[in-house]
Amino acid sequence: MNVDHFSNWLFTEGKATKTIESYVNDVKGFQSYLQEKLKDKPVLSRFSFVRYKEHLIKEGYAFSTINKKINSLKVYNDFLTTKGVVNELFIQLRKDRIKY
Template sequence: MEIAEFEQWLFTEGKAAKTIESYVNDVKGFQSYLQEKLKDVPVLSRFSFVRYKEHLMKEDYTVSTINKKINSLKVYNDFLRTKEIVCESFIQLKRDRIKIASGSEDNVDALSDEQVEQLLFYVENRNKVSTRNKLIVYLLLYTGVRVSELVGIKIVDIDFLTNQLTVIGKGGKRREIGLRQDP
């Protein structure tokens, strides 16, 4: 019953469906760990959280996966506090998230200058590339929008007077992006 209530609370908080699914699955994983390993420990405590975090590290989960699970449990902790099931925050993200050593972040593949030149040269060929697809390439290259943001852009999202593009990002957040004008 508690998980269903948590799910409903996330929905009323305006969380996206995928976010809700992720949080719920992470909390279910935590609860099954509690039942399996720490049979008589309450739902969430500092002790159970620390043991679970140690378990995740021993199981060689990636840092980003562990931090995602910690974040989910922090939101769950907030839910339990609003329902007065627990009376304190057992998880502080600044203290509990695993720090990534500088320089050890995942490498991100980016196009080289030469590859960008080749792509731009290719999209200029009107016989091969439609205006729509050319626009998609330019928006991705020059604005930094996510693909999920790109597919939601409508003509009304462009302010031609100020050269601003408004996109709806993750979590329904609106952001404005300046558009440059070629001479």
């Protein structure tokens, strides 16, 4: 599933255009990170998510920005689960969001 499928799914779910663009950009950033740093195929897993979150913290992103990206990836995880690409939820907002 590529980000175009994700974008179309968000649209059918009734998300606003700006929200869709934001989610898609966050997912593309995650996929870019995986390809550059981990040399992995950009697949969402608990391991890849935790590494990405650590990377964002290390790079000095604001907590609110990191939490926004976490939210986007949670929605992406929901999409992948709905489509049967993955069979579990790797991101739990209560546990994974940064508290500040």
